[in-house]
Amino acid sequence: MTSGQNTNTITLRYFAWVREKVGLAEEEVSLPADVATVGELMKWLQARGETYQAAFAKPEIIRAALDQTHARADAPIGSAREIAFFPPVTGG
Amino acid sequence: MTSGQNTNTITLRYFAWVREKVGLAEEEVSLPADVATVGELMKWLQARGETYQAAFAKPEIIRAALDQTHARADAPIGSAREIAFFPPVTGG
Amino acid sequence: MSVRVQSEDFDIGTEISALTDHRSDIGAVVTFTGTVRGSAGGAPITSMTLEHYPGMTEAELARVEAEANARWPLSASLIVHRIGELHPGDNIVLVVTASAHRHAAFEAAEFLMDYLKSHAPFWKKEARPDGTCSWVDARETDAAALQRWQKSPSKAAE
Amino acid sequence: MSVRVQSEDFDIGTEISALTDHRSDIGAVVTFTGTVRGSAGGAPITSMTLEHYPGMTEAELARVEAEANARWPLSASLIVHRIGELHPGDNIVLVVTASAHRHAAFEAAEFLMDYLKSHAPFWKKEARPDGTCSWVDARETDAAALQRWQKSPSKAAE
Numbered sequence: 001m002t003s004g005q006n007t008n009t010i011t012l013r014y015f016a017w018v019r020e021k022v023g024l025a026e027e028e029v030s031l032p033a034d035v036a037t038v039g040e041l042m043k044w045l046q047a048r049g050e051t052y053q054a055a056f057a058k059p060e061i062i063r064a065a066l067d068q069t070h071a072r073a074d075a076p077i078g079s080a081r082e083i084a085f086f087p088p089v090t091g092g
Numbered sequence: 093m094t095s096g097q098n099t100n101t102i103t104l105r106y107f108a109w110v111r112e113k114v115g116l117a118e119e120e121v122s123l124p125a126d127v128a129t130v131g132e133l134m135k136w137l138q139a140r141g142e143t144y145q146a147a148f149a150k151p152e153i154i155r156a157a158l159d160q161t162h163a164r165a166d167a168p169i170g171s172a173r174e175i176a177f178f179p180p181v182t183g184g
Numbered sequence: 185m186s187v188r189v190q191s192e193d194f195d196i197g198t199e200i201s202a203l204t205d206h207r208s209d210i211g212a213v214v215t216f217t218g219t220v221r222g223s224a225g226g227a228p229i230t231s232m233t234l235e236h237y238p239g240m241t242e243a244e245l246a247r248v249e250a251e252a253n254a255r256w257p258l259s260a261s262l263i264v265h266r267i268g269e270l271h272p273g274d275n276i277v278l279v280v281t282a283s284a285h286r287h288a289a290f291e292a293a294e295f296l297m298d299y300l301k302s303h304a305p306f307w308k309k310e311a312r313p314d315g316t317c318s319w320v321d322a323r324e325t326d327a328a329a330l331q332r333w334q335k336s337p338s339k340a341a342e
Numbered sequence: 343m344s345v346r347v348q349s350e351d352f353d354i355g356t357e358i359s360a361l362t363d364h365r366s367d368i369g370a371v372v373t374f375t376g377t378v379r380g381s382a383g384g385a386p387i388t389s390m391t392l393e394h395y396p397g398m399t400e401a402e403l404a405r406v407e408a409e410a411n412a413r414w415p416l417s418a419s420l421i422v423h424r425i426g427e428l429h430p431g432d433n434i435v436l437v438v439t440a441s442a443h444r445h446a447a448f449e450a451a452e453f454l455m456d457y458l459k460s461h462a463p464f465w466k467k468e469a470r471p472d473g474t475c476s477w478v479d480a481r482e483t484d485a486a487a488l489q490r491w492q493k494s495p496s497k498a499a500e
Contacts, residue, residue, distance in 0.1 A: 016235055068239055086307065089322065090308045090323075091234065091301065092265075109477045157398055157463070161401075179480070181460065182466045182478045182479070182481075183435070184376055196355050197353060200354060206431070211377055212377070215372065216447075217370070219368055
């Protein structure tokens, strides 16, 4: 309700080769109103520059988490504060 | 081929409650010629006295081994040197 | 019922003792230890670096552990996963499950590993003798291994 | 690939080290430890005595271990079984399997335990606080557990 309100600013985090290709581990971004899902966010990121283009060239092989919970490409971003992108996990 | 030959003498071994009921851990016996299988041996043992009668009252729940290999009641004794009787195993 | 993410090595005997000492309700303890192999796809590797997603990792591991405890009657369970640079022969992950009966302990340990492999946010990077590095690809068999847990376990009640 | 029958306790960490130290072909180690529970059928027990058939025991354990090694690509395996008088919380049996991949190690360990439970000539006698003793009855579920191994394993090649 204050003028400092900024509901569109979220933290993006990148891991493994997604992090290496983007060249950043994390950043704050302000999302345009028409980016409503995880998949739309990946498309929007692709258009941000060469490194993003390289990282998100095949969005179907990238996994995402909304506020540290696995989320599919069609998941609505809603009020998430942190969105992470990474390759399929390979621990264990 | 010598007069000391005694192909019918075998070692019997008993374990767990079979041992306790028979009252012996092991003994040597001379088998009559008509005792050809493990099952026939159990019947023959039953007739040897009260303790054997108690131990082998239910031969179907007793397991046997011929020369330290599991054997069923219909297994021929053949040239086995050691026959053991015991309850179903409970290790592990 | 605990999970840990750490750089340090773990000692399996110590971890089992911490879970089971002074308890007489446990009849079966299963451990799984994952270790770094010296080669990948036939080529030698010199080191393996494990990256993870702090916060989410612990949350995912706690979730899979809670799920295992809901499915099987476990007396105790533990997941420890290492991060950072490891070398061939080093421990990577430890899962311990304890139960009154063996099938519950076995199934729960295998379930924990199958879920951990597909859900916990860890990534492995392998370094080779020539100085090159590459991220390990996820194995399709790990996703397939999850399928068997879609229905409830058959032997848990035993 | 070894089997031991002994009165003394075993140390799981030491046994794993003996199998896996200085090896980099192993990716997965599974251990199963069976321990004495403090009660049986709801009634407390004070001790458990394990009798066995010397000679046949070692032969049977070696047989099941050879069978596991024929079915799964194991890098190493071990069976240790204790005999004599044990008390609640004490270790009874240890099975260790090591392989390049986890499913082989898990399946082989469970196979070894299922076969050991039905084939190895050990018998347990439980003593209760009132001084009475009784031999443990074989569980039908242990015989049933063997059924699953009648066909060849589905995931060993993975």
